[in-house]
Amino acid sequence: MENKNNKVGVLLANLGTPEAPTAQAVKAFLSEFLHDQRVVDMTRWLWCPLLHGIILPVRSPKVAKLYQTVWMEEGSPLMVYSKRQKAALERETGLPVELGMTYGNPSILTAVEALKARGCNKILVLPLYPQYSRTTTAAVFDKIAKSLKQTPELPEFRFVNHYYSEDSYIEALAQSVESHWAEHGKPDMLLCSYHGIPKRYADNGDPYQTHCLGTTEKLVVRLSSDVPLKTTFQSRFGREEWLQPYTDKTLERLPIEGVKRLDVITPAFSADCLETLEEISEQCHESFMEAGGESFRYIPCLNDSPAHIDMMKLLVERNTKGW
Template structure:
């Protein structure tokens, strides 16, 4: 049957502070870290820690880090997300709007913008290639809340993940090849994924399996042996054990194993952001060189690359 309803797309990412200031970062982190999907501690225990210790201490520090990566047009994640939405709309010739799980524009704002443009059926595309309850499921939770404020809930389709999508793998491989052409091929390609507490995976989150599959398929696409490509997890927070191996600890050991020239990328991120531009590009570079590394090449996220937009178009069209 032909579907004659007007289609639209809601592109979703995590979100970002509106400004690189301590108050703006505090507002954003407060909303983010209040989500049960992100931190599942009992609220009476977590909230005093969050508001009494974490937010007052971390917000000024994180704001200073944001200032080092902030672009003329705004936060990198927002800038690239806007470019992605614009390019995808041109390619599909249907309305495309942004909605962020935290911060602005909110999921509700994005849905309302699509409805105002006459959209009757929405394809929700969370830009998380690998599924996790901490990210993708949080989008679903947020949509449910957003729909409560809308008189007539629209029909929608939800893209759960695309960790093994052929066009996603090809886009990643092309970005690696471009880096090799420009900088030369390193001794090792390290895929660094954002971590989650190990307990979440033990309780059934399939995120690590998706990360492993993405790395495996990328290695095959590039023709790399198991000794030329690997994966780690970054950005751990707090004292409990997170998914391993850790990126920072791995970078300390690689030079002693003969890896002097390293290529590193972050396949879980669809847009460059603080974690890639500051944590990987700067902190990880420092760790690697301090332990004997000679050349460190960060391969940017797919951002608004044409191959990336082509993959999004395919996901939506299906």
């Protein structure tokens, strides 16, 4: 008898976002996110009292106010762009595509169940993190395993580990930069700001830093421009050392070194979110101008641009071949 559930589906995975720009919603999201030992590996009896007693009560209202500055009419920017990516990829590939977030909703389990309900027993998991990290890509893998622990029959899975050096990804980044330069002119420097991780994670084998540097190197070759590119790391949290150079400290120094016109791109983010729209486009903009800069321009994430969707389509086609 023919199995009606014999179809390939795609699970697009990203980090997640609060459901509303309120202290309560942000607290719920941050609690789930910061409980993950992939993200914070401190001993639980030390970390949990600190998290619940100090960090969540203090940070949640502050972060909620920041979300309010970037919230879109349709919702959180990350969710809005992720839904657009899902719809575009499904349209371009003709395959069932569902969106699942590591933290918050729609959950990974919800996405898997939706694909199964659409007849899919083979699922390609595409985490939208170009550069692999234990804190992001591996956390998706963990969540899938945990979510399906009680499921009697598992679908077949294939998992995209990273795509930081894919020609189609570099091409999409380069096109976004070149389009920006064609409209606004070239800067003195293009800063590639990646989300940071604790340096200790990289020292213990996380390849994220190597992947980030690899992305910048390939972008330098593809752009073939006289504009210098520099790699920095943003969004550090806590007191321990994170990957350097730090974005914020670099921005304070660049005008003194003669860089007055700066463009910033965030290649580790597949969709605009709080860390790009508020931290980079607002906070970092202000820091650079106060340090003596003359022009600061943020180049948006790839979001649902045609080149980005084409890249995803190529990844899907290659990783589902022969299935």
